[in-house]
Amino acid sequence: MSHTATINKLNKAFYAHYSHLPIHIFFAPGRVNLIGEHTDYTKGKVMPCSLSEGTYLAMRPIKQRVLQLTSLNFPDQSYEFSLSQELSPQKGAWTNYPLGVIQELHKAGISTGGWQCMYYGDIPTGAGLSSSASINILTVFAWSTCLDLNWDRWKMVHIAQAAEQNFAGVNCGILDPFAIAFARDQAATYLDCHSLVYESINLELPEHEWWIVNSNRQRTLADSKYNERYDTCIQILEKLNLHKSCTHLGGLLPKDWIWIAPILSTPIHQKRLRHIITENQRVSDFAQALKDKNPKILGQLMWASHQSLKRDYEVTGQYLDALVDIARGIDGVVGARMTGAGFGGCSIHLVRKNAVAEFKETLATNYYKHTQLEASFYPLRDNHALESIVFNNI
Numbered sequence: 001m002s003h004t005a006t007i008n009k010l011n012k013a014f015y016a017h018y019s020h021l022p023i024h025i026f027f028a029p030g031r032v033n034l035i036g037e038h039t040d041y042t043k044g045k046v047m048p049c050s051l052s053e054g055t056y057l058a059m060r061p062i063k064q065r066v067l068q069l070t071s072l073n074f075p076d077q078s079y080e081f082s083l084s085q086e087l088s089p090q091k092g093a094w095t096n097y098p099l100g101v102i103q104e105l106h107k108a109g110i111s112t113g114g115w116q117c118m119y120y121g122d123i124p125t126g127a128g129l130s131s132s133a134s135i136n137i138l139t140v141f142a143w144s145t146c147l148d149l150n151w152d153r154w155k156m157v158h159i160a161q162a163a164e165q166n167f168a169g170v171n172c173g174i175l176d177p178f179a180i181a182f183a184r185d186q187a188a189t190y191l192d193c194h195s196l197v198y199e200s201i202n203l204e205l206p207e208h209e210w211w212i213v214n215s216n217r218q219r220t221l222a223d224s225k226y227n228e229r230y231d232t233c234i235q236i237l238e239k240l241n242l243h244k245s246c247t248h249l250g251g252l253l254p255k256d257w258i259w260i261a262p263i264l265s266t267p268i269h270q271k272r273l274r275h276i277i278t279e280n281q282r283v284s285d286f287a288q289a290l291k292d293k294n295p296k297i298l299g300q301l302m303w304a305s306h307q308s309l310k311r312d313y314e315v316t317g318q319y320l321d322a323l324v325d326i327a328r329g330i331d332g333v334v335g336a337r338m339t340g341a342g343f344g345g346c347s348i349h350l351v352r353k354n355a356v357a358e359f360k361e362t363l364a365t366n367y368y369k370h371t372q373l374e375a376s377f378y379p380l381r382d383n384h385a386l387e388s389i390v391f392n393n394i
């Protein structure tokens, strides 16, 4: 849906619910990670880009010190939270995301004032496309703009990340809020999570297209298993540091195995670290291949990344493996891999333009045969940046 159609829809619904029109409307996209999975929290490298799908927030200030929250995605629910009391999370509620951000703003000493808010999002939820980080960045961006805080994008990223960690209880890295806050049209962004140096690289290829495929298998175990992987990385770092100073796993190179191998005797630790080290190398190579517009190398790196996430990091699961394995046998698919945290969610595919129809049909049919689930297909094109789409419309 275009911004215009969504603005009309939000204006109508906002008026019906609050008896006034909103005076501001903001948009934040979702994100897909092209490569560099589970590397951000080791301060390694990532390569995300934004989607055309995203989250909208329509809002209007009110005199009472309360936050009124509604969402077009949950039309039967409406909430009111007093801003004079400490906010606390409610299990499984979508309101945890905006409230987590408001809580972080309060911690930073900012008085947010009272607001009527209506959210709407078209990112499939539980699909690993960052619907939650989209709400978080959108909320920080909206308040930063409305309260004239003039925060830079890094500040927004850190507030959104803290909100997810402290309120939703997931030890997520910087990847998702970064991808959304720094998104550029038609570009992916290469980020070194240690130095925070980043670079936008054009996504378009003359003869190939990017396709996201949703396994429609919800990422049920994602949060607990995610935190488990995070903890394992901390344990590995502590172990290595008993022998040699090492500030972050993401800085290790393949040649470091010489001193690491005798220290890391636990096979699980060896596998996990092997993924981190090889994946970081793949991200650097992928950035170069994208600049060179070389689909063959891009594809090889994608297959290798999926294998590493399957065998060494063990986060793929049978549904994502099915999407990638089936895609591998389709003529014209040059690369595919799972994307996001794993355990369900989406895969990303690089497909020759003249093979797209065949790719969709064969993958959908065989995936259904294999899993009894319908796959959904999203082309990665016309991706959007974070924006204030209506401001001070009084």
Ligand code: GAF
Pocket (backbone or CB within 6 Å): 033, 036, 037, 038, 039, 040, 041, 172, 173, 174, 175, 176, 340, 341, 342
């Ligand atoms: C999730 C997390 F939120 C990110 O920080 C990142 O670790 C990703 O999983 C895996 O690459 O989206």
